[in-house]
Amino acid sequence: MIKVTHVTKTYDDGKVRVEALRGINVEIKNGEFTAIVGPSGSGKTTLLNIIGGLDTPTEGNVIIGETNIAHLSENQLIDFRLNHIGFVFQSYNLIPVLTAKENVEFLMLLQNKSEAERDERTTKLLKAVGLEDQINKKPNEMSGGQQQRVAVARALASKPDFILADEPTANLDSASTANLLDIMYRLNQEENMTFVFSTHDQRVIDRAKRVITVEDGKILSDIYA
Amino acid sequence: MIVKIAFKNIWRNKLRSWVVIIAIALGIFGGLAVISTATGLSKMRQNNAIRTYVSHLQLHDSAYLKYGRLDDTINQQADIITYLEKSKKVKGISPRLKVESFIQSAGGTSGVILNGIDPEKERQVTDLAEQCIAGNFLERYKQKPPIIISQKLATKLNARVKTTIQCSFTNNMGVPITGIFKVVDIFSTSNSMYDELNAFVRLEDLQHLTSIQGSHEIAVVLHEEKEVEQFREELISKFPNQHIASWRGIAPDLGYADKMMDLVMTLFLIIIMLALAFGIVNTMLMAVLERKKELGMLISVGMNKRKVFWMIIWESIFLALIAGPLGIFSTYLAVNFFGRVGIDLSFAAQGLRSIGLESTLFPILDDKYYVIISILVIITAILSCIYPALKALKLNPAETLRTA
Ligand SMILES: Nc1ncnc2c1ncn2[C@@H]1O[C@H](COP(=O)(O)OP(=O)(O)OP(=O)(O)O)[C@@H](O)[C@H]1O
Ligand SMILES: [Mg+2]
Numbered sequence: 001m002i003k004v005t006h007v008t009k010t011y012d013d014g015k016v017r018v019e020a021l022r023g024i025n026v027e028i029k030n031g032e033f034t035a036i037v038g039p040s041g042s043g044k045t046t047l048l049n050i051i052g053g054l055d056t057p058t059e060g061n062v063i064i065g066e067t068n069i070a071h072l073s074e075n076q077l078i079d080f081r082l083n084h085i086g087f088v089f090q091s092y093n094l095i096p097v098l099t100a101k102e103n104v105e106f107l108m109l110l111q112n113k114s115e116a117e118r119d120e121r122t123t124k125l126l127k128a129v130g131l132e133d134q135i136n137k138k139p140n141e142m143s144g145g146q147q148q149r150v151a152v153a154r155a156l157a158s159k160p161d162f163i164l165a166d167e168p169t170a171n172l173d174s175a176s177t178a179n180l181l182d183i184m185y186r187l188n189q190e191e192n193m194t195f196v197f198s199t200h201d202q203r204v205i206d207r208a209k210r211v212i213t214v215e216d217g218k219i220l221s222d223i224y225a
Numbered sequence: 226m227i228v229k230i231a232f233k234n235i236w237r238n239k240l241r242s243w244v245v246i247i248a249i250a251l252g253i254f255g256g257l258a259v260i261s262t263a264t265g266l267s268k269m270r271q272n273n274a275i276r277t278y279v280s281h282l283q284l285h286d287s288a289y290l291k292y293g294r295l296d297d298t299i300n301q302q303a304d305i306i307t308y309l310e311k312s313k314k315v316k317g318i319s320p321r322l323k324v325e326s327f328i329q330s331a332g333g334t335s336g337v338i339l340n341g342i343d344p345e346k347e348r349q350v351t352d353l354a355e356q357c358i359a360g361n362f363l364e365r366y367k368q369k370p371p372i373i374i375s376q377k378l379a380t381k382l383n384a385r386v387k388t389t390i391q392c393s394f395t396n397n398m399g400v401p402i403t404g405i406f407k408v409v410d411i412f413s414t415s416n417s418m419y420d421e422l423n424a425f426v427r428l429e430d431l432q433h434l435t436s437i438q439g440s441h442e443i444a445v446v447l448h449e450e451k452e453v454e455q456f457r458e459e460l461i462s463k464f465p466n467q468h469i470a471s472w473r474g475i476a477p478d479l480g481y482a483d484k485m486m487d488l489v490m491t492l493f494l495i496i497i498m499l500a501l502a503f504g505i506v507n508t509m510l511m512a513v514l515e516r517k518k519e520l521g522m523l524i525s526v527g528m529n530k531r532k533v534f535w536m537i538i539w540e541s542i543f544l545a546l547i548a549g550p551l552g553i554f555s556t557y558l559a560v561n562f563f564g565r566v567g568i569d570l571s572f573a574a575q576g577l578r579s580i581g582l583e584s585t586l587f588p589i590l591d592d593k594y595y596v597i598i599s600i601l602v603i604i605t606a607i608l609s610c611i612y613p614a615l616k617a618l619k620l621n622p623a624e625t626l627r628t629a
Contacts, residue, residue: 045627054525055623075529082527089525089626092518097233109226110528158527166626 002028002051002162002196007060007070009046009217020046022217024060028196030162033188035208036198043217044198045166051196052085052164053077065161082110086155086163088197090170093151094139100126100150101135107158125153129183145176149183156187162194169204181207227532231539238512245508246548249501249606253552253598254559256497260490261560261588262568267486268589271472271479276352277414278423279472279479280319280444281453282460287468289441295324295397298439305464309445314456316448317349320440322431326394328374328424332383337374337424339392341431341440350446353425357410359386363427364409370430372406375420376413384408392424396435404434490594498601502609505541509613513537520617521625530618537614538607545606552602553595560590 009021020043028034036044049055050062053069054077061070064084072080081087094103101122108118126132129149139147148168155163165184169177181204187193197204205211213220235242275281284305289297299305302320309318322341327334344363348354353373354362363371372390374382384390386408393403406426414420432438447456453471460469473480513520523533567585 049623052525054626078524078527078529081525082529087526089522092522092626095230095519095523097230097237106226107526110532154526 001030001063001065002026003061003063004047004051005061005063007047007050007057007062009043009050009055010058020217021050021057024214024217024219026212026219026222028162028194030194031188031192032194032196033185033207033209034194034196034212035205035210036196036212036214037200037205038214038220040200042214044214046217047214048164048166048196048198052087053081082107082158084161086158086160088148088151088155088163088165088168090167094147094154096139099136099138100131100142100153103139103150104153104157107154111158121157122153125156126150128156128187129153130179143176145172145179148172148176148180152180152183152187156191156193162196165195165197167198167200169199169201174203177201177203227536228539231536232543234512234536235540235543241508241511242544245504245544246551248504249545249548249602250552250555252497252501252504253549253602254556256493257553257556257590257594257598258559258588259493260594261556261564261590262586263486263489264590265564265586265588267482269586270482273415274476274479275446275450275472277356278351278353278416278419279476280350281447281450281472282445282457283470283475284443284445284460284464285441285468285470287466290468293325295435295437298322298437298441299443299467300439301464301467302439302443305443305467308460308463309443312456314447314449314452315445317346317446319343319346319350319444320428321347321442321444322428322435322437322439323441324394324431324435326392328378328382329391329393330382330384330388332388333381335378335381335421337378337392338422339372339394339431340423340425341428342425343428347425350444353412353414356412356414358412359410361386361409363425367407369405369407370426371409373410373412373425374408375423376411377417377420378424379408379411381421386411397437402434404430406430494597494601498605501602501605505544505606505609506612508544509537509541509610510616512540513613513617517620517625521620521622524620525622525626533617534614537617538610541606541610541613542603545602549599549602553599556590557595560588563588564590 004024004026007021007024008019011018011020024047036047038044046055050057053072057070061068067080069077069080095106098106104122104125105118108121123132126135129152131146131149131153134142134146139150142150169180172180184195185207188195199205208225210222210224212222284299286297286299288294306318306320309315319342324339324341326337326339328337342363344354348362357373363373365371369389374384374390379385382390388408390406390408391403392406393401396402428440447453457469457471520533524530564587567587569584570586571584
């Protein structure tokens with residue numbers, strides 16, 4: 001469960017002050033399939049970053065499970081991210097020098113998982129995203145859609161509480177987009193994995209079970225489909 | 226895993242990595258090449274000096290060194306010579322009688338030390354015979370006693386081969402003595418001061434002239450230079466009344482050159498390492514800045530800073546580990562090859578001769594330099610990638626991902 005209360009975020013570089021978030025309150029329960037939408041510059045990325053512990057709120061609290069991550073140190077946050085949150089970014093998701101299999105394995109290595117467990121889980125996850133025949137390919141030998149599917153498998157590998165995806169389909173064609181969404185949706189249905197993603201894409205929005213609209217750093221609407 | 230990724234990372238930009246590797250290897254090669262050449266030059270100068278006029282050891286009567294009187298000859302001469310001749314370490318011995326004298330020809334005058342030598346014995350100790358132009362190393366010449374003078378002295382006296390020369394000095398009784406000699410040959414060594422001060426006559430001629438038996442100086446050459454100091458100790462304990470000096474004591478400047486060399490080498494190594502460090506800092510900084518997004522992603526998904534730091538450090542360790550052996554191995558090959566064949570410097574022979582060097586240089590590299598260089602390269606590589614690695618740690622993951 002993710003609980004965001006009274007979160008504000010102000011960027012201030014001394015010259016310009018930008019209030020990216022102005023008081024966000026939201027709760028996301030386990031097993032949700034939630035899209036965060038809104039115009040460019042509305043604060044979607046900022047919100048996801050704060051939920052994901054990549055950025056700290058200026059005010060307010062972000063409670064994930066039992067932990068208030070707003071008060072963690074930088075190093076604690078890194079460990080928290082490793083063990084509790086899966087990330088899928090728009091691009092630069094994978095380590096270019098490693099194969100698909102090694103990329104998926106990577107977080108489990110950081111978590112000091114045994115080789116047997118790593119192997120088993122990697123195979124299972126790559127199969128789940130339909131890439132069992134691509135395991136030894138490097139990122140630059142795969143299509144954008146395949147790379148994003150490896151990223152989803154990688155995000156799942158560490159057994160996170162939920163997966164955050166900031167515009168995961170922004171660089172994909174419509175077939176790949178549909179395919180990636182199918183996979184995410186199925187993982188949500190079958191494994192009860194929580195997904196929170198931001199998007200501009202109406203087709204992606206249509207698949208979401210809950211749509212939170214952000215505008216000007218505030219939540220404009222919060223609709224369950 | 227971190228190590229594996231680091232190793233793979235350095236091959237992402239193959240060209241750049243090879244440029245750095247080759248630069249490091251060349252730096253090591255260049256550095257060691259200069260060190261070995263310089264060591265070779267210094268050794269050559271040393272050997273030359275030892276061969277032409279210093280020899281390994283010189284024995285004198287202590288009183289002779291103090292007062293320089295004609296009758297301060299070596300009093301245990303016979304024992305000493307017997308002892309030296311028996312020793313397996315000794316290659317040659319040459320007793321010399323030395324008389325300070327006034328030398329005069331029709332064309333000029335000068336002061337000189339007359340060295341009475343046994344030509345055959347002197348050949349065993351110095352290569353003076355080879356420094357003579359006419360190839361007449363004190364053979365008899367028409368009843369008159371022969372003398373060899375240096376080119377420098379010859380010019381001063383306006384003398385040539387066959388010129389008659391007169392040497393005068395006072396003997397130990399205070400009686401003025403004059404000897405007439407015929408110049409039979411002219412020599413020149415690399416030490417012009419030595420040349421100007423020394424002339425050579427036959428030992429028996431000088432003994433006859435001075436009415437003094439024995440000699441003032443015994444020059445000794447051993448088979449192995451490295452046994453010199455130990456053999457000196459041995460002689461000192463056997464003949465405590467003699468003053469016995471090794472070449473280091475006789476020509477301290479030759480030894481200073483060694484010390485000087487060490488200092489120059491150290492400076493040189495520092496310069497190489499600085500260049501190396503600069504190259505690595507530059508490359509790794511570039512490698513970090515170029516991969517900002519990827520590094521940001523790694524930190525975002527939970528790779529901690531210690532691991533990121535070590536990944537960067539390992540990358541430059543690998544560069545150094547590839548470059549180091551490459552440079553060291555190529556140096557090893559080159560030094561061994563030229564150490565055997567020699568480097569031909571005959572194009573500059575004239576100039577080299579005047580500073581006591583020969584035209585073939587044999588580079589010498591002490592094994593310790595390979596070890597020192599290897600350690601220095603690795604330390605430098607690690608130290609110089611700390612800054613780029615710290616730069617990677619400062620990355621803010623949210624920032625780096627945003628600027629997609
Ligand atoms: N580091 C920063 N410094 C200053 N302002 C920032 C910074 N990051 C974001 N902003 C500003 O905060 C606001 C919210 O940005 P954010 O990236 O969250 O919007 P977004 O909804 O993700 O937009 P997009 O749909 O274009 O991705 C914008 O006005 C942006 O310019
Ligand atoms: Mg955004």
